[in-house]
Amino acid sequence: MSDKVPVSDFATDWDHTDPRWVADPYPIWDDLRQRCPVAHTERYGGGWFPTTHDAVSRIANDTDHFTSRTVVIGHGRPLEDAPPAPIGVAPPISSDPPFHQIARRLILPAFAPGPINALEPMIRDLCRRLLDGLAGRDEIDAGTEFAQFIPPAVIIRMLGFPERDEDLFREFVHVVLEGIDQPVEQRIEQFAPIEEYFAAQIEDHREHPRDDLTSYLLSVEVAGHRLSPEHVFGTMILILVAGIDTTWSAIGASLWHLATHPEDLARLAGEPDLMATAVEEFLRFYAPVSMARLVKEDVDYVGCAMKRDDWILLGFPAANRDPAAFPDADRFVIDRRENRHLAFGLGIHRCAGSNLARLELRVALEEFLARYPRFELADAAGVTWAPGQVRGPRHLPLRLTSLEGQQRSA
Amino acid sequence: MRVSIDVDRCQGHGRCFSLAPELFTFDDLGNGVVLGDGTVSDAQREAARLAVANCPEHAVSLRESS
Numbered sequence: 001m002s003d004k005v006p007v008s009d010f011a012t013d014w015d016h017t018d019p020r021w022v023a024d025p026y027p028i029w030d031d032l033r034q035r036c037p038v039a040h041t042e043r044y045g046g047g048w049f050p051t052t053h054d055a056v057s058r059i060a061n062d063t064d065h066f067t068s069r070t071v072v073i074g075h076g077r078p079l080e081d082a083p084p085a086p087i088g089v090a091p092p093i094s095s096d097p098p099f100h101q102i103a104r105r106l107i108l109p110a111f112a113p114g115p116i117n118a119l120e121p122m123i124r125d126l127c128r129r130l131l132d133g134l135a136g137r138d139e140i141d142a143g144t145e146f147a148q149f150i151p152p153a154v155i156i157r158m159l160g161f162p163e164r165d166e167d168l169f170r171e172f173v174h175v176v177l178e179g180i181d182q183p184v185e186q187r188i189e190q191f192a193p194i195e196e197y198f199a200a201q202i203e204d205h206r207e208h209p210r211d212d213l214t215s216y217l218l219s220v221e222v223a224g225h226r227l228s229p230e231h232v233f234g235t236m237i238l239i240l241v242a243g244i245d246t247t248w249s250a251i252g253a254s255l256w257h258l259a260t261h262p263e264d265l266a267r268l269a270g271e272p273d274l275m276a277t278a279v280e281e282f283l284r285f286y287a288p289v290s291m292a293r294l295v296k297e298d299v300d301y302v303g304c305a306m307k308r309d310d311w312i313l314l315g316f317p318a319a320n321r322d323p324a325a326f327p328d329a330d331r332f333v334i335d336r337r338e339n340r341h342l343a344f345g346l347g348i349h350r351c352a353g354s355n356l357a358r359l360e361l362r363v364a365l366e367e368f369l370a371r372y373p374r375f376e377l378a379d380a381a382g383v384t385w386a387p388g389q390v391r392g393p394r395h396l397p398l399r400l401t402s403l404e405g406q407q408r409s410a
Numbered sequence: 411m412r413v414s415i416d417v418d419r420c421q422g423h424g425r426c427f428s429l430a431p432e433l434f435t436f437d438d439l440g441n442g443v444v445l446g447d448g449t450v451s452d453a454q455r456e457a458a459r460l461a462v463a464n465c466p467e468h469a470v471s472l473r474e475s476s
Binding site for chain 2: 105108109111112113114276280337338339340341342344346347348350354355358
């Protein structure tokens, strides 16, 4: 990444891995929204970045002109031998209609409110145990010691994989998401251990079916046929990738906000009933995820001469700060009651795990604040943000004041 | 007043049944479903209004009963 040519003007040469974008993208997006509002780049083989709510909504809802066959921007386009649209490598996120609906209907029941809400005690217990492990410390890294442990632990239990593999799991996510700048050959090499691990788990579930998501994917039938091995593997990769660093980014970004805005922290710690509303504002203001599309055929769209196979970086986080769609869009309003944000996307690809993400975010914040009603950044320069299409703090050094500590000093 | 959901627009964001559980529930895919005939009492009017104002897909509406 370091040998890249620095971006001179994000309007004509944007790069979502540029260090300035990674550190603080919001001023860049605000500027582009006023000037463009759809920015262009020749990088990654050519692409567009819409910054308004209107343009993002139009593209997200237009599966005639845009394909989801790959949703993560890289230097190459999907490999020649990769499963083509409408299925794609990780159905249903990589699928187009009409197959998309079939693949999506298969997984939605597992992520519907009923089964997801049933996970709340497990998630709460998990958060409490993580916090117990940090007891007595004045300083912690809330990124690497708290936020990043929660989603993998939940997903690994949903898939029915051994709980001892949580560390390995986080490594896989890192490989899949943060290697976007590497050459295709290297990516394939990095994927091999992931494929091997999943193949072994699938085999084990074939021999010993049980009540989990893996067994469900292996047994479910579409029109009398079980899913192909590629479909099962692709959906598992989707769950691995989509369900983990996304939510840990949201948890981390919310804690970062509270650490840097003591008035919001004091209010939320004192008004637990505000949490559900606040969670939506955290999601609007710090939406972690931007998805990509590819242009299907040359087309003039939102004022741009788009070419076949151009990337579209669907900036849901940028749309969430569009003043045309949100009053005081650039202000974090912890009790914002009307909040039609796009943190989970829009249209047929609405994040299938949104119920789970909201639950994890709410419970993680509730448990953290119950234990630490006061905290601040221990080292502002030590905060690092993940590059790419999922934004959140990876390192988040916090100085804590525990409830016990407060009582002692009172 | 009555609430309704445009099933062609609903994508299962879940805002309506979270904000107004007396007026909405969900199906097994997690999509919103109007409870009963959607009649909104005076006490439920604010919850109904919030359900409309928080649907990212503009799928929820609140209208005078005919």
